[in-house]
Amino acid sequence: MAERVTGWFSRAERTVAPAAQASLRSDRFRLEREGEWRRLEDIVSRMEKGRLRRVSDEDLLALPALYRNAASSLAIAREMSLDVATLDYLEALVQRAWFQVYGPRASLLIWFRRFLGGGWGASVRAMKMDIAIALVTMVAGVLVGWLLVRSNPDWYYALVPTQFADARVPGASRKTLEATIFGNQGQSGLAMFSAFLFSNNAQVSILAFALGFAFGLPTLMLLVQNTATLGAMLWLYDGQGLLFDFSGWIAVHGTTELYAILLAGAAGVHIGRAMAFPGEQSVLTAAAAAGRRSAQVMAGVVLMLIVAAMLEAFARQLVDDTFGRLAIGAAMLVFWTGYLFFWRRDRHVGEAA
Known part of the structure; x- marks a missing residue:
């Protein structure tokens, strides 16, 4: 009887394993990098609102590296086919950060x-x-x-x-x-x-x-x-x-x-x-x-x-x-x-x- 129960659980694990692993992989990927993403988002938001004086020198110096890391994370996320929410968030963040790092600094x-x-x-x-x-x-x-x-x-x-x-x-x-x-x-x-x-x-x-x-x-x-x-x-x-x-x-x-x-x-x-x-x-x-x-x-x-x-x-x-x-x-x-x-x-x- 115990062998039958064990075999049933093994088959169930194999059935749910791909979805669970994908979800776990996405969660781990986000948790490992979310701190940098949030910091980049905070810097970009303040710059977009014209609050550059409130951005510390440390954050300004870190901005290019944070942007490159976010862009790299986006590329990896696309390769790993992570969840849509993570991809949408990263795409929007990278686009906003690009304009602050490389975009024009003045109006026409x-x-x-x-x-x-x-x-x-x-x-x-x-x-x-x-x-x-x-x-x-x-x-x-x-x-x-x-x-x-x-x-x-x-x-x-x-x-x-x-x-x-x-x-x-x-x-x-x-x-x-x-x-x-x-x-x-x-x-x-x-x-x-x-x-x-x-x-x-x-x-x-x-x-x-x-x-x-x-x-x-x-x-x-x-x-x-x-x-x-x-x-x-x-x-x-x-x-x-x-x-x-x-x-x-x-x-x-x-x-x-x-x-x-x-x-x-x-x-x-x-x-x-x-x-x-x-x-x-x-x-x-x-x-x-x-x-x-x-x-x-x-x-x-x-x-x-x-x-x-x-x-x-x-x-x-x-x-x-x-x-x-x-x-x-x-x-x-x-x-x-x-x-x-x-x-x-x-x-x-x-x-x-």
């Missing part, structure tokens, strides 16, 4: 004010070598475009898209070329060409930055290709003695657009150079730091392209003489250079960058 308005108050300029100044490399590359691209079409005018059609060349082709008379830059800004052909310049430069800026991960080489090639188009057109107008007038036509918005391309190219080169020459840091660490700085520069590039579009849409339409256009272009060039390289209102931001 505060960030934008700091950005314009020195953050953008500080990031640009940190890329002086990369800007110099991009500038030399762009000048070389203009020379390459000029020399190619001078040696063989057929190169012009390869460098300048035919759908936007309209009357601007080798062999065009001075009167024809002059008519494209004076007095007819409202014509559809010129508007189309202007739209092409803006969209092309915006695409080039984005690509120049995005291709920086390949050690910056595609970025430099893209800069050469883009500025070679400008070199080809400069040659075309120079052939009819209109180089000065064409430069004024381009300068109104070109000094801002080309400046934006220069900074975008420098941002791409900056990332590529950080990956190729990380120094004492790991490649990922160096690339991450360069990426953050470059992203801030690219935010400014977008702003510059918007300003260039407004200049192209209004200033060039209203000003129809070369000296006036050159004055606008020169003023914008001086403004951007002074603002980015010499004006340092927010010294704290500049030093931090």
